[in-house]
Amino acid sequence: MADVIMRGVSQRFSQDLQIRLPDLELSWGQQVALLGPSGSGKTTLLHLLAGLRLPSRGEVWVEGRNLSRLTEAERDAYRRTKVGYLFQDFHLVEGYTALENVLLGLGIAGIRGKAAQGEALAVLRGLGLEHRLSHTPKRLSTGERQRVALARAVAHRPRLLLADEPTAHLDRARAAAALDLLIQTALSLGALLVVATHDPWVMARFPQQIELKPPTPEQEVLS
Template identity: 70%
Template sequence: MTLRLRGVRYRYGEGVVLAFPDLDVPQGGRLALLGPSGSGKTTLLHLLAGLRVPEAGEVWVGEKNLAALGEAERDAFRRQKVGYLFQDFHLMEGYTALENVLLGLGLAGVRGASALRRAREVLEALGLGHRLDHPPRRLSTGERQRVALARAVAHRPALLLADEPTAHLDRPRAAAALELLLQTAASLEATLVVATHDPWVAERFPQKVDLGALASWEGV
């Protein structure tokens, strides 16, 4: 899925606006968003996911300008086309690993036997076949991350967004997690956008944008 940003500005609170650089990402592209905390990395991921709308500008994801859609249309588009890996995973503690993935599939409209089969397949592919009935509290950090990844990709999204996917991991585990993320995106032929503060992670991506250098705060 192609991405295109033009003239995007997002307003925060009392008259402060974050202006993003124009951006183009090809179908199946790999983009790393660099920058320190507060530079707008997560905000840009939210704009690409349709979780936020800009004050001005266009956010094209494939053939849809998300900035021009209503909330219900953005929600439907996100459920069908976008996979989001949150920094803090956002797993439901009262549910098992399998049930967490099933919840995500249900939101995308995949239910019943088809959803159960797909959830099991993706968890087993990520090495969690022996953890299907475990709640998040009984999983390691790396295992929780893989459950979150399974939930993000089980509905086979065309756009995969990941917010600081290596932030909780030491270097060996971070390398394994990053490789898993890249391989999963490749298997889906999905466009991948990763927000990171780590230049080591960004080295694996052919396209990089340093929001700390390019995005600008404007007092209004």
């Protein structure tokens, strides 16, 4: 049985707009790209997998648990322990150093003290940031900020790694390096990697590809 399953999912945003999303059966260790223009539901799908949003219809199952049937506290625990999320705009805390941003993420996951310090240092050094530990985001390049965000997303060793437009701010050379890093990190964790992108070049890097389309008028009035 697949580790992550979506069946019959649709998401309503207003009385006149509802998007149907594809059925999925995915397992830990897979690497999947979601391709689609703005409004096609890429970020919505990531939010559903992360438990940040519940479907208007249908079901999202992770390791045999229906996320809609979990309490809010249980979904919070699921996100803290199972999910790593790399946001398009990084969402780093500006007043914190690179090390403190990763420690913050570990603290949310319930990992603190010497264990957190050791894990944060190891991940940041593994991503080539050993000389940037005390730098705040404003003192980092775009690529470095992205690596700090990735370190924060994976330091607690999630099983599900979600990335929303991870190459949006990068030129082609840096985008290729960022994708290599993301893919290798997911492989090292044995995590399911799901990447949302609007770029066919990014999608071509992934063995499994799912194309989302904007809602049709029929979908928009779906009741």
